[in-house]
Amino acid sequence: MARPAPLIELPPEPRTVLEGLARSRETAHSLVQRAQIVLRAADGERSKAIGQALGLNEDAVGQWRRRWVDAQERLAALTGPRLVAAIKEVLSDRPRCGAPGDFTPEQICQIIALACETPPDPLTHWTRHDLVRETIARGIAPTISATTIGRFLKSGRPQAASHPLLAPPQHRRRGQLPEGRAHDLQALSSSHRVP
Template identity: 40%
Template structure:
């Protein structure tokens, strides 16, 4: 910026015009033109400042940041991840600095938003048919099938099971919230058993059909299908698409054939392996977890079932379809990013093996 001010001045620009072009105040322009006129090129450098000199060099800071960007196992440290105190201790043991505090390390890492104590997990795509399966599901959510809009007598159902909903009877009653006091739930509880909650969600009509069962399996899932398919408008529909994941209750072509044999107008659509996030009923289950199950305080399993059924009625009275925004274009972008990530990971692994 200082050099640019001098160069613009050399072209005959006025101070006001230089200030506009450089994006600085006109007093700043006057300052650096004056220093350059008095001292030449050296006048553009910072003057010596009073106060205590820096305790750490830029190289030391960079070395600590580089250490934070390595896995502890690669350095021989018996840690799963770095913390600021551990990084400070490691920096001293490596001779990077004679002493450095954890707060100083934390300030250095904050400059580049480095947070080695955090981690995220991912999974590589293993389904060779991922794109085709995901595209079919996304097209159904968008109201199309094989390039044609769905008819008024075609429906899309998203179904799955929420397993092991426990009945935890708290040893002391839950206390209602009050002024400046959150609701209080006793930590200790008695176990009252667990049940499975099966739900089918009509994607475009925002209607939920649910049932509770002692456990999951083929028969409970088929009971849920029958509960939906034996009522209108699904019983007389041209086609009802059932979007499910690859759980054992409805896995593979055998499950598709079983569904078609029981209800000829039902079509089973599997999401790709490890892609349950494409199943919209999971969004409904997250609502149930937040609004019905947590905090878990039930006297017995009968109360759990009653509350789930009551919530279904409450939800269906006001529900609107989820605003699903993930499209096939987003899918293509995601897969392209994953392909690049996979290639980089394989290249890094090969370099490690070579080293």
Template identity: 35%
Template sequence: MARLAPPSVILSESEQQELQKLVNRHQTPQQISKRAQIILLANQGLNHREIARELGISRDTARHWRHRWLESEGPLTPRLQDAPRSGAPATFTMEQTLRLYAMACEDPATYRLPISHWSARELATEMITQGIVETISARHVARLLEEAELKPHRSQYWLNGSKKRS
């Protein structure tokens, strides 16, 4: 049974130039450059097998990016990006995360705790006690603080001992 020819990709002169710039630019991520090459070769009339052989990729990859290009519109670079992935939904709301950050920046004495500075474990326990979250691990608290570059276990200030006077 004869196979259908792949759909034609027709690029304007400006699109060709912009894609070629992406391919030639050293700062362009390799995956974006490869996708731009796929589109440029498809524009020259090459089929999936020829594109795959030319670029050292699978036919499925050539087919996927040709179809993605034809289905999408708009600026070139976003058309060559990966599609958003579903992933797991966020476990905590932005409000809960911000309350964690605020708590981490406050003195533990505010919460009547007999500690001098916060640890991830103590923050997690206090968030549960305050009813901010139902459950949260100390490790997750540590990751959230690390992402925000907060270090509640470190003190910003220090005291120098007084010099003895003779």
């Protein structure tokens, strides 16, 4: 015999918040689905029926029912924006365990800053291996690989386009290209000529 599903009591204010979340098109799908689980459970639906309606298994529905029941007392004491934030927290995934990063954000910033410096003589430019030696010599990190240095430098690249994407200012005459763009246009037109 299956154990009975926990009962959910839903006062008017939390119900209103959950209904808003369940209808939202801007909220993450998982949060919308979990709000629907709680609303259906509060209306007396069984976990199996909720799971079938939402395309979830019965265990997942039971997990979110229990999570809500465990938080009911705490939620009853809240109102307004604090209630909304608490409901979202209850219906959100908990942080998952995993190994912490090997490098702090400060260390990563120091490595990127080091790569931006002019290298010492006789070097003309930094290589990953030079950056590894210098990072360890400066005490930024006790050990680091060239691959990790490369990953940090790749993640620190600017994501903006190399040419401005905005239209030229209005004070320019119509038909006049911005500085530097005339050359781009010539190169483009010469590469697309039909023989």
